[in-house]
Amino acid sequence: EVQLVESGGGVVQPGESLRLSCAASGFNLGNYWMHWVRRAPGKGLVWVSRISSDGSSKAYADSVKGRFTISRDIAKNTLYLEMNSLRVEDSAVYFCTRDIFKPGPRGGENWFDPWGQGTLVTVSS
């Protein structure tokens, strides 16, 4: 069964750091692009970051660029999100999700499946 399990969330003060983990099972991280998406309280889903299947390409939302780092450990089949200089507005449930790509005439199509259950990050003084 394909499954993603996040961990590492918690309560921290502004300016502190946290590392989230996403353990994958049922598939190899090295074969898929992976993403982090977050949902702040009372708000909608927001894409945060992604890493390519070979780990060579990474991208971030403007709101976290320079503060967050995405990485993965293929041997542990685990995805990470290192979060530094945390702000109150980073408070959210963080989800990891797998990118599914289907080649097509216009380059291809992508969607996210499955998603983990999420881990809660609270940044508060």
Place this chain on the structure above:
Amino acid sequence: QSVLTQPPSASGTRGQRVSISCSGSRSDIGTNTVNWYQQLPGSAPKLLIYSTNQRPSGVPERFSGSKSGTSASLAISGLQSEDEGDYYCASWDDSLNAWVFGGGTELTVL
């Protein structure tokens, strides 16, 4: 503020048909396919519709997706109480070089 625009709420009675809209621009929905995700209370988001109008295996036929120009729509027919939850549209944005989501629509079954 989300890049894609959805109504914050929608409702219908059991058995009814409801539709949720998702409005974007030329660089996202106007150019790329749309995916829909369902998040039931206390659960992880779940893929509901991919490639604008395709249902993953296990998703009932009463869920359907469509797109016209820079807008997309999710239709749910034969509404059931277990459909209550949040629904999100998503698309790739060529200008932002990022995935963009709608703000989510909370569906209530009366």
